[in-house]
Amino acid sequence: MRRFVQVTFLATVFVFIPASASAAEEVPVHEILELGPELAGEEVIAEGELIGDYGFREDGSMWTQLNGDAYVDRPLREGGPPVGANAGIALTMPAELAEALDPPGGYRNRGPVVRVTGIWKYHDSRRPGESYLEVQSLTVTEPGRQLDERVNSTVVILGAVFLAGACIVALLTRPED
Amino acid sequence: MLIRPVAEDFRVIGFYMGRIFLVVAAASLLPLIWAGIAREWHPFGSFLLMTGVFALLGVAGHRLAPEESELDWSHGMVVVALTWLIVPIIGAIPLLLSGHFGWPLDAFFDAMSGLTTTGLSLLSDVDHLASSLNFWRHFLQFLGGQGIILAALTIFAGTGGITLYFGEARDERILPSVTSTARFIWAVSVVHLIFGVTALGLVGWLVLGFDLDRSIFHGLMIFFAGFDTGGFSPQSTSIGYYHSAIFEGVTALLMVAGAMSFGLHYAMWRGPRRRVFANLETRTILSTFGFTMVLTLLGLATTGLFVNVAGLTRQGFFQILSAHTGTGFSTVPSAELAKWGGLAFGGMAIAMALGGMGSSTAGGVKSLRIGLTIKAVVNQIRQVLLPEHALVGTAYQQSGRKHLTPALVQSVMIISLLYVALYLLGAGIGLAYGIPLQESLFESVSASANVGLSVGVTDPSMPILLELTYMVQMWAGRLEFVAVFSLLGFFYAWVRGK
Numbered sequence: 001m002r003r004f005v006q007v008t009f010l011a012t013v014f015v016f017i018p019a020s021a022s023a024a025e026e027v028p029v030h031e032i033l034e035l036g037p038e039l040a041g042e043e044v045i046a047e048g049e050l051i052g053d054y055g056f057r058e059d060g061s062m063w064t065q066l067n068g069d070a071y072v073d074r075p076l077r078e079g080g081p082p083v084g085a086n087a088g089i090a091l092t093m094p095a096e097l098a099e100a101l102d103p104p105g106g107y108r109n110r111g112p113v114v115r116v117t118g119i120w121k122y123h124d125s126r127r128p129g130e131s132y133l134e135v136q137s138l139t140v141t142e143p144g145r146q147l148d149e150r151v152n153s154t155v156v157i158l159g160a161v162f163l164a165g166a167c168i169v170a171l172l173t174r175p176e177d
Numbered sequence: 178m179l180i181r182p183v184a185e186d187f188r189v190i191g192f193y194m195g196r197i198f199l200v201v202a203a204a205s206l207l208p209l210i211w212a213g214i215a216r217e218w219h220p221f222g223s224f225l226l227m228t229g230v231f232a233l234l235g236v237a238g239h240r241l242a243p244e245e246s247e248l249d250w251s252h253g254m255v256v257v258a259l260t261w262l263i264v265p266i267i268g269a270i271p272l273l274l275s276g277h278f279g280w281p282l283d284a285f286f287d288a289m290s291g292l293t294t295t296g297l298s299l300l301s302d303v304d305h306l307a308s309s310l311n312f313w314r315h316f317l318q319f320l321g322g323q324g325i326i327l328a329a330l331t332i333f334a335g336t337g338g339i340t341l342y343f344g345e346a347r348d349e350r351i352l353p354s355v356t357s358t359a360r361f362i363w364a365v366s367v368v369h370l371i372f373g374v375t376a377l378g379l380v381g382w383l384v385l386g387f388d389l390d391r392s393i394f395h396g397l398m399i400f401f402a403g404f405d406t407g408g409f410s411p412q413s414t415s416i417g418y419y420h421s422a423i424f425e426g427v428t429a430l431l432m433v434a435g436a437m438s439f440g441l442h443y444a445m446w447r448g449p450r451r452r453v454f455a456n457l458e459t460r461t462i463l464s465t466f467g468f469t470m471v472l473t474l475l476g477l478a479t480t481g482l483f484v485n486v487a488g489l490t491r492q493g494f495f496q497i498l499s500a501h502t503g504t505g506f507s508t509v510p511s512a513e514l515a516k517w518g519g520l521a522f523g524g525m526a527i528a529m530a531l532g533g534m535g536s537s538t539a540g541g542v543k544s545l546r547i548g549l550t551i552k553a554v555v556n557q558i559r560q561v562l563l564p565e566h567a568l569v570g571t572a573y574q575q576s577g578r579k580h581l582t583p584a585l586v587q588s589v590m591i592i593s594l595l596y597v598a599l600y601l602l603g604a605g606i607g608l609a610y611g612i613p614l615q616e617s618l619f620e621s622v623s624a625s626a627n628v629g630l631s632v633g634v635t636d637p638s639m640p641i642l643l644e645l646t647y648m649v650q651m652w653a654g655r656l657e658f659v660a661v662f663s664l665l666g667f668f669y670a671w672v673r674g675k
Binding site: 165169 | 202218219222223225226227228230233236237240276277278279298300301302303304306307384385386387391412414417418420422482483484485487488489490491492508636637638
């Protein structure tokens with residue numbers, strides 16, 4: 001009897017746990033922004049670049065932003081076209097989850113691309129009116145990387161010429177005292 | 178008969194513009210130095226170019242040295258209107274070269290939006306923008322909010338200052354001379370800068386857990402955009418990025434300080450504070466804020482977007498304060514703001530249209546004009562109802578006892594009507610492009626009143642005519658029309674005058 005109970009329990013676990021995990025739906029970030037209220041309280045999977053800052057707070061949580069836009073795959077500095085504003089949502093997670101992450105995205109680097117599973121909190125009552133994804137699990141799908149900076153020497157030379165021109169004009173036309 | 182401007186007129190205008198460009202060239206050394214320290218060499222080159230252009234134009238203009246350097250009203254107004262057009266054109270150079278814009282007009286749009294403290298943006302991928310470029314965008318809002326002409330006046334005292342001062346939509350001289358008034362305004366701003374950046378930086382570092390340098394960076398950017406009611410932010414999610422009620426609270430205080438007239442700042446610093454609340458303008462803005470707040474909260478309650486009162490009040494309060502002060506910060510995405518229909522939309526649109534106080538960094542019709550209009554209408558009704566020979570009181574309190582004269586009423590009505598026309602112009606063009614009425618009106622009011630809240634119409638894919646319209650709205654709205662009409666009149670006289 002005891003063995004029967006054990007087998008039944010394990011079977012239940014194997015049948016229902018994968019089922020509940022697969023219930024989490026993958027939703028692009030821009031859709032989370034558009035469908036905000038409809039997804040409230042639901043478990044969602046989102047993918048994108050961690051951007052801005054990692055804010056490690058006193059309560060042991062870490063806050064950052066997840067961008068899921070065209071610049072994740074094709075950053076402007078690597079020749080991607082400017083196609084408009086970013087699409088980002090806030091993420092919060094236990095600080096331990098964020099300890100090994102590469103620096104967040106910014107001017108100098110493309111942040112790590114992650115796949116996160118979490119509960120979408122829409123105008124959460126615990127944090128009056130805030131919307132964010134409470135992350136339960138995180139997988140890094142692509143590590144962060146540095147973005148190259150190419151200096152346009154023509155612009156620098158032109159700038160120096162204009163400044164020198166201003167100085168020369170100022171000196172040549174200086175009124176006599 | 179219109180008199181055609183002669184060479185001497187152009188020399189006077191060029192001379193004063195040259196002086197202002199020299200001041201802007203000096204100011205543009207700041208982002209150049211920032212880029213150098215941050216070792217952002219690509220933006221460094223573009224800042225060098227921008228500074229060079231400002232300096233060359235400044236020196237060239239200054240060397241025009243007219244025989245008679247007295248600046249009359251028409252010259253002063255033309256100088257102001259042209260300066261507010263040319264500074265964003267040159268100021269757009271680093272933005273354009275950053276690669277974050279599809280074409281030059283978009284970069285010009287952002288520079289104009291920055292200088293006029295509007296906050297609408299066509300910038301792509303702000304989250305990867307160089308810190309020095311972010312500094313420049315926010316510093317443009319600081320320069321525009323304080324007034325670039327005011328900056329020049331602080332340095333170049335002299336004849337004609339009063340013309341330039343009033344041309345930049347300031348209708349109150351706080352101290353006897355324009356130069357001392359300009360210096361007082363800068364003193365107020367520097368005090369707020371120190372307290373604002375310190376407070377925001379400490380919140381960022383101690384509460385939000387950001388690195389110290391990033392905390393100071395965020396504090397400085399949000400100060401520039403908050404105190405000058407500009408609305409740009411260093412991250413794409415605006416103030417929603419910080420997820421902190423304390424951060425929002427400090428930002429709200431800065432927005433209120435920015436929307437207060439500098440005359441009121443002076444009264445609060447020097448005079449008895451209770452007199453501040455006797456002012457018609459203070460009473461008007463408190464009433465309109467209360468009214469639009471109630472309207473918006475009622476509207477939001479009916480949308481069902483919020484599950485509790487605390488959330489509704491926090492989000493509603495911040496959004497309506499941002500709209501009324503003309504700042505344009507938000508804690509909710511544009512996609513959600515677009516869903517705020519009915520009363521919430523009405524409350525937000527009215528708050529944006531009314532704007533902050535006169536002689537502040539805010540835009541819109543302005544509270545004093547609203548108060549005076551209401552007083553004039555009430556007086557008119559009382560005149561009709563009372564016996565024929567009864568006298569209706571015309572006194573009101575505004576930094577002392579003043580009288581509502583027919584000339585004042587006429588001037589107030591004209592400017593207020595021009596604002597309404599400007600709001601309708603942008604809304605009409607938006608409608609012509611098939612944008613729904615609510616969104617067209619919201620975005621048009623936002624541009625004209627220099628607010629910067631968006632429901633998503635402002636986008637790099639927007640029609641060029643609509644983009645140009647918003648730029649004209651931002652420019653005319655910031656200068657409160659007079660300087661713009663003077664410039665148009667000047668060009669008309671140049672072409673058709675005798």
